[in-house]
Amino acid sequence: MTSLGPTDRSILVTGGAGFIGSHLVDALVADNDVRVLDNCSRGSRSTASDDAEFVEGDIRDAETVDHACSDVDIVFHQAANISVDRSVADPIESHRVNVDGTLNVLEAARDVNARVVFASSAAVYGEPSSVPVTESQPKTPSSPYGAEKLSADRYMRLYADLYDLDTVALRYFNVYGPGGIGTDYSGVIDAFLTRARGNEELPVHGDGTQTRDFVHVSDVVRANLLAAVTEQTGDAYNVGTGKSVTINRLAELIVDVTDSSSDIVHTEPRAGDIDESEANIERARDQLGYEPRTTLRDGLEALVHDTASTTR
Numbered sequence: 532m533t534s535l536g537p538t539d540r541s542i543l544v545t546g547g548a549g550f551i552g553s554h555l556v557d558a559l560v561a562d563n564d565v566r567v568l569d570n571c572s573r574g575s576r577s578t579a580s581d582d583a584e585f586v587e588g589d590i591r592d593a594e595t596v597d598h599a600c601s602d603v604d605i606v607f608h609q610a611a612n613i614s615v616d617r618s619v620a621d622p623i624e625s626h627r628v629n630v631d632g633t634l635n636v637l638e639a640a641r642d643v644n645a646r647v648v649f650a651s652s653a654a655v656y657g658e659p660s661s662v663p664v665t666e667s668q669p670k671t672p673s674s675p676y677g678a679e680k681l682s683a684d685r686y687m688r689l690y691a692d693l694y695d696l697d698t699v700a701l702r703y704f705n706v707y708g709p710g711g712i713g714t715d716y717s718g719v720i721d722a723f724l725t726r727a728r729g730n731e732e733l734p735v736h737g738d739g740t741q742t743r744d745f746v747h748v749s750d751v752v753r754a755n756l757l758a759a760v761t762e763q764t765g766d767a768y769n770v771g772t773g774k775s776v777t778i779n780r781l782a783e784l785i786v787d788v789t790d791s792s793s794d795i796v797h798t799e800p801r802a803g804d805i806d807e808s809e810a811n812i813e814r815a816r817d818q819l820g821y822e823p824r825t826t827l828r829d830g831l832e833a834l835v836h837d838t839a840s841t842t843r
Contacts, residue, residue: 536756538562543603543645545590545636546610547583548574550711551650551703551751555607556580558752568599569610578710590632593639600639605646605759608636611680615654618676629679630686637690637698646697647687648758651767653704653744653808655681662742662775663811666702666767673803684767691765699758701751704771704810708748708830709837720745723782724835727791737800739779744771744809747825754821763818771810772823781827788831 540563546552547567557580559565565583568590569576579585588595590610600606611629612618618625633649640647654677655670672678687698707720723733754770776784782795815821825833 535753535760536562537605537759540564540604541602542566542605542607543568543599544583544607544609545569545596545599546574546608546650548576548579548585549609550574550708551706551748552607552609553578553580553710554708554748554752555609555755556583558756566599566603568596590635591627593635596632596635596639597642600636600643600645603640603643603645605648606636606640607648607650607755607759608633609650611650612676613652615674615676618674618679622675625675626679629676630682633683633686637686637696641690641694641696644696646759646764647690647699648755649683649687649698649700651684651687651700651702652677652680653702653769653771653810655684655702658805659807662807663773663809664769665811666769666814673805688765688767697764699761699764700767701754701758701770702767702810703751704744704746704769704808706748706751707745707834709834711748712834719743719778719781720785720831720834723785724789727785727789727793730792732794732796733782733786734796734798735778735782736798736804739782739795739797740777741804742775742777742807742809743781744773744775745781745827745830746771746810746823747830750821750823750825753824754815754819757819757821761819766814766818768815768819768821769810769812770815770821771812772827773810773812774827775807775809776827784828784831788828788835 548569657671
């Protein structure tokens, strides 16, 4: 995997002890000098590779970010508040992390002329006007988190245009995979897996026909590696699979791969739930060379095996 991305570079991964960040660090350390910046509020220092330099600190502190960015060539900016619920409960604090923290990263990167690859989100779109969702669709975020990611996403292109800084924004759809269980990323997959293992009912909100594009973390890492070396900077790219699945079908798959006797039941619709979500990945395919490789079934089977191994 590392052959796709940068080699012999000095790299900073913010949030490198978190779910996606730690997978990214693992993919980079063999061929690069990697530094991790993480405040360990969600991730654990033990999650980050021992082959990476570790700086414990917060992206909200500009001096800390400046220190972490010293002499780096590329910054993968993964650190964020990724909880929609926390952004709703405390939008000011969430803004400080997701917007002010991102500005600190951009300013520090500008000082050393380092490329920034930014973890944006499909939340910038809100309820899509049509699916599959293209990058040019209207941006109508439905939460402070989505609005914060949209602001940071736009700052990426502003810094590219105004300061000639190499930036790439990657709009993640629904990311899952090893290490994601129990995090804010895992969502419905986490809930269904937990209940299926106990042969408990799987509650599906509404009629279950709402769709999501679930993308494996290994494919997200691949997109980041490609973004680090592309000449197509100053743009944003969807990172999904280009295929969606209904929540009903997801529940059926999880019952199948866990060999569970769980029943699937329907509950009241959840307020604010998006009906349809599916990434159009043509731009990422054409300009980055991105091609997702892990099917949902394969990813779920691997996840079940991984979590079973860690609980033995």
